[in-house]
Amino acid sequence: METVDCAIAGCGPAGAMLGLLLARAGLRVNVYEKHADFLRDFRGDTVHPSTLQVLDELGLAADFAQLPFRRVDSVGMQSHLGEWQFADFSRLPGRYPYIALVPQWDFLKLVTNAARKYAGFQLHLQAEVKGLLIEDQRVVGLKFVKDGTERGVRASLSVAADGRSSIVRQQGGLVPLDLGAPIDVLWFRLPRIDGDPNNVAARLGEGAMLVLIDRGDYWQIAYVIAKDGFEPMRAGDIAELQRQVVKLAPFLAGREQQIRNWDEVHLLRVQLDRLQAWHRPGLLCIGDAAHAMSPVGGVGINLAVQDAVAAANRLAGPLLEHRLDDRDLAAVQRRRELPTRLTQAAQRAVHRKLLEPMLAGAPPVPPLALRMMAASAWGRGLAARMVGLGVRPEHVRSPQIAE
Template sequence: MGGGPAGVVLGLLLARQGVEVTVLEKHADFLRDFRGDTVHPSTLTLLDEIGLGTALAGRPGRKVDSLRATFDDGSVRLADFSRLPGGHPYVLFLPQWDFLDVLADEASKLPTFTLLRSTEVVDVLRDGPRVVGVRTADGGEVRARLTVACDGRGSVVRQRLGLRPREFAAPMDVLWFRISRQADDPPGLDMRIGAGGLMLCIDRGDYFQCAYVIAKGGYDEVRADGLDAFRARVAARAPALADRVGELTDWADVRLLTVQLDRLRRWSVPGALLIGDAAHAMSPIGGVGINLAVQDAVATARILGPALAAGRLTDADLDKVRRRRRFPTVVTQAGQRLAQRRLVDPLLHTTGPVKVPAPLRLLGRTPMLQRLAARIVGLGARPEHASS
């Protein structure tokens, strides 16, 4: 259940193996703004391997081959994706609805795949200790040999199963908004760092998608200061956008993302498995959410698909997914926690000018280190392959 990247990729790959699959999506369509839309090189390669690369290339994405950071005393390039091996030396920013449309269009060609939209899951069905399906908001039931929860960090299935994740502190929340982009604005991905925090500007062609980082729980205070004060903060962080902050005319133009970072110790119970954010909510640092979700799905289909198709899936098989995917999850979350502790938290409490730290100045002068940083971010820890 869950018609996000993990759910639709998993449904597609299982249906290709002849498994009868029903994907339940709460909403009537995929059109949600400010959802994760960062697709890394390792995931683009994986999509090539499952035959979706060409269809995805036809969608209006934005390719970014470097990451730079602008401080009060200058700018440095932090990562150079252009020298990565493989066919995708860049990060692709693609609206999640386009990404999901490609997946759903391909899956809909398969006779064993069904996508039920406007179908909200409210509970699980049990036969003794075993999960045998889900109950929907309209009182209906969907029964299955295996229920896979891909319903995100607020997972209903996780809650109903009584599974509690281990939570890690996150010092920040994020305010998302759009500001128009002009032809002479620099392309790419820019991180603006100064007193009180940071802002990320993602080049989306005719507009910037901006992420303004605030202290955890600080949204009410930001709103109490007023929209004019927030516009002034944005203009101070990104002076080149000062003439456009008036495009933020109402708080409805600004969306709050409450940052969570957590991980389940158990990803399965008899009859049910959790993957993606339902099993491990990620910080927005690095934009890795879609990528881990897709790779969870590919690993799940590869590990469980043959047993499902043959009708011999066991409860012990389910934990093989956790054992396979735990390492990249733990490593990625450790990197996010380090970045939050060493970079984000100190910045949120800084009041004076912020200069380029010596380690980042060295990084900005050393192309080899920029390529290494790109490899860590773009390829990640033990990326999945469709046939591995």
């Protein structure tokens, strides 16, 4: 059986970034991804300033600049009762005062191509992790199926980066605390034409909300619905959704017919949870596997990347010196738990104060606290900092070997 320093389940933002950082430190890292490629529609596509900074620290800024990204400088909200600008990213310090919208597959390709330059990195596609190798209560590797055959890999550290329905976490006996989410989100797209507004804006109405994300030649649109509201909607006519879209964003009139049927509408069941213990001997959970985030603020990718950076900073040394123990894993949780808790608390406040009342038919105005923030340049800068940089942005401190 192959033996590596680290075996990672899942090659999303968390797994790909951790794989790169550990291989760059000179470790042998295998990443197992169940899909054949990274091409999946309606994934998180927001790369926040703190992630752009990490890419810069890794020498990948020039490569990232070649990707087809759209720049978001501000985030606002509109209704027939007013217009509010919440986050003004131009007020952020540093070289990246904006969010970059880039297809997630391009981002993942960039990170894994950078990782492949290090001899220790191996990405196994179409390799589905099915379970753990456990000896004396310690996780000593992963079991996976590739080409129809079950195999195993032994590792000093196994990592669950397999997303919010993590099988590795479950097999490790780690159970997340469900924090509840009152919403689900429907995603679809409509063409964008010259003369349309640009940037990201939420449109509030009585009992409804759209978030419009400018993707260049199309709008990526999130329609917020009450939890489990999709099945009853789906039983009805798509014309009702089309009508709502035009009501909330009248400039889309004439284009709404292009949401032709329910198959073009993708449901995101919103989940908000986090593990109480992110680790057990030999196993660490990061990214969505440790904490599923609400789409509020679009911070899921950013947190996943920041977890990976913090994990590599703390674990690369002990792995290189073959002295990794549970205290190192606990230190990663300690470092990342506070940012996770505070971000989830802010998301829950938005659920409670804005989204729930709005879905119940309250007048389409943001709550007072948000309006007060929007009223001052300082408030808009603070919101940009919370969304764009997050709590405790991480910097790359793990060692680097020659490529």
